[in-house]
Amino acid sequence: MKTTKMGGFSSKVGAIAAVAGSAIGLGNIWRFPYITGNNGGATFLFIYLICIALVGFPVMIAAFIIGRKTKKNTVGAFKELAPKKPWFLCGWVGMFSAVVTLGFYSVVAGWSLKYIYLSIMNSFQTGVDFETMFVSFSSSGYDAVSWQLLFMALTAGVVIMGVKDGIEKMSKILMPILVILLVVLAGNAITLSGASEGLTFLFNPDLSAVSGKAILIALGHAFFTLSLGMGTMITYGSYIRDEDSLTKTAVQVIIADTAVALLAGVVIFPAAFTYSVEVTSGAGFVFMALPAIFSEMFAGQFLSILFFFLLAIAALTSSISMLEVPVAFLEQELKIKRKWSVIGISLLSGVVGVLCSLSNGAVDLTLFGKSLMDGAAYLTASILLPSVGLLTIIFMGYFIKKDVIKQQLKIKNELFFSIFMFVAKVVAPVATFIVLCFSVLGVI
Ligand code: TRP
Numbered sequence: 001m002k003t004t005k006m007g008g009f010s011s012k013v014g015a016i017a018a019v020a021g022s023a024i025g026l027g028n029i030w031r032f033p034y035i036t037g038n039n040g041g042a043t044f045l046f047i048y049l050i051c052i053a054l055v056g057f058p059v060m061i062a063a064f065i066i067g068r069k070t071k072k073n074t075v076g077a078f079k080e081l082a083p084k085k086p087w088f089l090c091g092w093v094g095m096f097s098a099v100v101t102l103g104f105y106s107v108v109a110g111w112s113l114k115y116i117y118l119s120i121m122n123s124f125q126t127g128v129d130f131e132t133m134f135v136s137f138s139s140s141g142y143d144a145v146s147w148q149l150l151f152m153a154l155t156a157g158v159v160i161m162g163v164k165d166g167i168e169k170m171s172k173i174l175m176p177i178l179v180i181l182l183v184v185l186a187g188n189a190i191t192l193s194g195a196s197e198g199l200t201f202l203f204n205p206d207l208s209a210v211s212g213k214a215i216l217i218a219l220g221h222a223f224f225t226l227s228l229g230m231g232t233m234i235t236y237g238s239y240i241r242d243e244d245s246l247t248k249t250a251v252q253v254i255i256a257d258t259a260v261a262l263l264a265g266v267v268i269f270p271a272a273f274t275y276s277v278e279v280t281s282g283a284g285f286v287f288m289a290l291p292a293i294f295s296e297m298f299a300g301q302f303l304s305i306l307f308f309f310l311l312a313i314a315a316l317t318s319s320i321s322m323l324e325v326p327v328a329f330l331e332q333e334l335k336i337k338r339k340w341s342v343i344g345i346s347l348l349s350g351v352v353g354v355l356c357s358l359s360n361g362a363v364d365l366t367l368f369g370k371s372l373m374d375g376a377a378y379l380t381a382s383i384l385l386p387s388v389g390l391l392t393i394i395f396m397g398y399f400i401k402k403d404v405i406k407q408q409l410k411i412k413n414e415l416f417f418s419i420f421m422f423v424a425k426v427v428a429p430v431a432t433f434i435v436l437c438f439s440v441l442g443v444i
Contacts, residue, residue, distance in 0.1 A: 008239040015249060020252070022236060025314045027225040028260040033264055033269070034282060038217075039218070040206075041202055041279070042201065044217075046207075048222060051218050052258060055428045065409070066081065066395070067233065068246065073325070075092060078395070087399075093388050094230040094231035095329060098326055101381075102349040103349045103353035103356055105315070105322065108315070109316070110148030110357070112312040113312055115290075119308055124304055131281070131288050134288050135361070145358065151316075158316065160339055175314065179260065185303070189266055189270040190270060192274040198270030199269065201279065202269045220382040220385060228385060229392070232324070236321065323345060330345070356373040359371040393428050393429055396424060
């Protein structure tokens with residue numbers, strides 16, 4: 001049996017913890033609430049959940065199969081399964097997305113670090129204007145860039161230490177604490193005066209409000225939050241032991257990921273309505289609403305330090321998984337030393353991140369008519385991730401032998417297998433394709 005140089009996950013729990021660590025991150029706690037707020041609330045949530053089930057789940061399985069079957073990095077995996085065919089280009093596009101995403105991701109993760117510092121300084125006091133606080137910091141240039149680079153350095157440091165040591169230990173202990181803290185905050189949120197308005201906004205859909213743009217963003221976010229379309233789950237799939245169940249790992253991770261996003265929503269929306277933070281505030285939404293909660297809450301300072309610390313850790317376990325994609329490639333295919341691969345890619349993403357951070361108000365940098373930061377997120381989450389995800393599932397559905405899929409999934413029930421293959425071969429690709437066409441044509 002071939003193994004990766006770094007070895008695989010040492011246990012089933014280790015695999016789930018690391019895959020969940022990748023999936024659960026800023027996507028759940030920062031991005032989900034703000035795009036839900038921007039796109040009308042409950043209706044958006046409803047579409048998002050459908051995208052997760054019908055597209056996210058089969059694409060995750062496809063990525064796991066490709067990774068575990070070959071035990072290779074994303075480019076190497078496609079090359080082995082389809083020699084001399086251009087499928088490996090999916091790996092390249094995925095790596096490009098990883099470098100860009102890591103750039104803007106580290107900007108937001110840097111904000112979380114700054115908010116740990118602000119919590120320690122006891123800056124979240126009643127009466128402070130948290131919107132101004134956020135905007136002046138995020139558009140500050142130098143200050144925001146320093147925190148972003150600090151985060152990038154942390155990510156690089158952890159990846160240099162290797163898969164098992166760095167990733168497994170941290171996510172196993174700290175992610176459950178984050179979930180408990182979110183439950184406590186959700187308990188507090190439902191006692192707030194804006195609770196019923198907030199929960200109605202989040203959970204009571206108005207199906208007549210479905211828009212094409214909302215569908216595209218929901219689909220893109222399904223890929224983003226589950227770490228799909230970059231090769232992360234192919235790379236991680238290659239570390240999952242042969243005896244572990246891919247289906248169970250996917251189901252457990254998806255449930256955990258969705259639960260964290262929903263919990264974050266239950267915490268944020270009641271607060272937004274209570275403390276008059278606009279739900280359409282955009283990328284700063286969570287960073288404006290959360291300090292307001294902590295400023296009023298019992299043990300608020302302690303809880304806010306803990307919260308932003310855990311948020312930064314959740315971001316770290318995700319950023320590690322992004323960095324791991326190009327690093328595994330450089331290490332395995334080009335035989336470049338792990339340390340140098342990490343340093344090279346981190347520098348590249350670091351530059352992207354600095355430019356994204358500056359585009360938030362310090363310097364005028366745009367892409368697709370948006371700030372570079374928003375443009376980069378649009379390019380990756382709404383175009384590149386769904387495109388590579390689409391190709392991944394088509395590849396599994398039409399180019400990998402049925403027996404291999406069956407053997408990887410250990411499925412004995414024929415009916416279940418047929419349903420899965422129908423979703424994987426028809427439902428998920430057609431839905432993704434239609435949404436992508438509309439978005440690329442600029443119709444929505
Ligand atoms: N899923 C992570 C989050 O929700 C972000 C992430 C990590 C990611 N690795 C990825 C997104 C790969 C897309 C592809 O925060």
